[in-house]
Amino acid sequence: MANLVSTWSKTTQILPENYIFPVDERPGSVEVPLCQNIPLIDLSQSQSQTVQEILDACQEFGFFQVINHGVSEDLIDDTMKVVKEFFNMPDEEKEKLCSIDPTNSRKFPTKSCKLYTSGSNYANEEIHFWRDNLRHPCYPLDEWVHSWPEKPTNYREIVGKYSIEVRELSLRMLELIREGLGLKPGNFGEELTGGQLLSINHYPRCPDPGLTLGLPKHADPNLITVLSQGSVYGLQIFKDDQWLGVEPLPHAFVVNIGHQLQIISNGKLRSAEHRAVTNSTKDRTTIVSFINPCQDTIIEPAKPMIGNIVPRFRPFKFKDFLKIYAEKKGDAEAITKVYKIQP
Template sequence: MEVLMSNWSSVQSIPENYVLPPHKRTGKVTANSTGKEIPVIDFEKADCHDRDETIRQILKACQEIGLFQVVNHGVSKELMDDTMKLFKEFFSLPAEYKANFISKARDKGCILYTSSFVNHDDPNKKEIRYWRDCLVNKCNPLEDHLPFWPQTPTGYHEVVGTYSVEMRKFLMKVLDLISEGLGIEAGYFEGDLTREQLLSVNHHIPCPDPSVTLGHPEHRDPNLITAIHQCDVPGLQFFKDGQWIGVEPLPHAFVIIPGVQFRVISNGKFTSPKHRVVTHATEHRTTLGTFFIPSDVSTIEPAKSLVSPLSPLLYRSYVYRDFFNEWMKQVAEDDAVLDLYKIQD
């Protein structure tokens, strides 16, 4: 059976296969280094007279930083708390039960794993693991995937199912506001572009030495859009102006990160920041990420309304499956991924 970090009773030192090569380490950067310049947008104002201002704030954040936080988003605080509590309970369950969900098959409705990658900089191709367990639930259409979800803890289907439905409503609202701001036709993101919805739950146990490992590698999300529900323990960071900046965990807020795919659809108007997760020396950390992903055969291209003689086509069309496979090879750790499908003069 694969060993899950959440099964470990105590950790006094970091196992060798969790120690990153020196150039991948965080060094002195800690989870507590947070930035205050990250926009916090009140979505309640979008439903009244401040809709235009809300849209302006969203577009500015997507163009200048690449992410923002949302408060008063319509997903109830009680549901957020219940869902977070339930997943924390799941990771504390006996190893024998959790083993039922360990799988490497991408088509499973629920998958549990400890993350790893093959370090190609190492001549021996040593396997390096990141400091996390990850539980992935497929969520759309919900009725197709519920039979594969855990039955324990009690209420898993009801709570996580409701959370998934509410998150879909919320993210579609985000996409509607972005569409309106960019001048993209209504309904552009319905159907194939948001066909797949994943709920990815990362669980990080306390780490004896956060300076030599990571909870999640540097990367850019290849999907359409991501919403991250943080717990109260910091760890999420993004890269800007040559430094890593922490995203402060705000109570009952969501961090919104448009993916590389959105950079293409916006015809280069949106940026796509690298982000990562650092570990914490004394606290457990659990975060919930909701992802919108297109069908494998969806064609991703700049929205036609954003292409004109005055706004030249920057990116060629591609099938999402092919882009994802190319992204996986590079792990989106450098700027090259942004130029994979860029038109060259």
């Protein structure tokens, strides 16, 4: 249990060596500017305008923020409150879910509800991330909710409602993307969207944020991600060979494209690399919903995206992709090389 950053970091003033990233990976002392161009999309506007704005955002950034999305602001606040309560519970309560077992890593994202520190393979990591992470599957809800934390006592009720509404928002985003790509209705059916994983990240205050990371540079392995980043800044995206900060906006969601959607679109959409930085004055908690294909689903470029050209990616099973993703440690370029069809 002593491995949890949130447990021991409260009394440390020096960053342990096994949390210090190599010079070319660490944030350093140079301030990263907030990006003023990341699209902010109002979902209450006309559908045709929304579709075009989302498509443009997915092609240029792979990221966008949404407002007027239909998820209750009170529910967003209540969910953030209850997950923060979870991380503030006594150690003996959190210990019931704590694990450093690598068999419950991203290779097997639907095994159970677990609390990790750093990545999910702590025992075999050379450098640890400055974060604790609670993750659990949440779709179908009635199959998984019994494995969620029993405390706080309202966790299951509130987070259950949240996971349902965020899943509906995710499917709505996919439908708008489908329309923008010109794919047939129903293209993003149960095989492509049958998995949903909730990942709750807690990044405690850090004595030296310039040397470490909450999460290193990576692109998401799934289909689409919806993030509630709260009020504390920490998300950065990598674009045009530079890091750009994503400003937290009250009750907005950050939506980003995963590897699977990039491949299904035959590379038309972009799966953007991003990272999480820490700070020395505030804890940061984020709630991430990943929509995943079912494990045995075959992923390949959609036929309308190919036309008369050669597809850019070869077919594969999603479960096999997750193994490669873990082996390559989320390195987007290395992963893409495995599946890209060379000219």
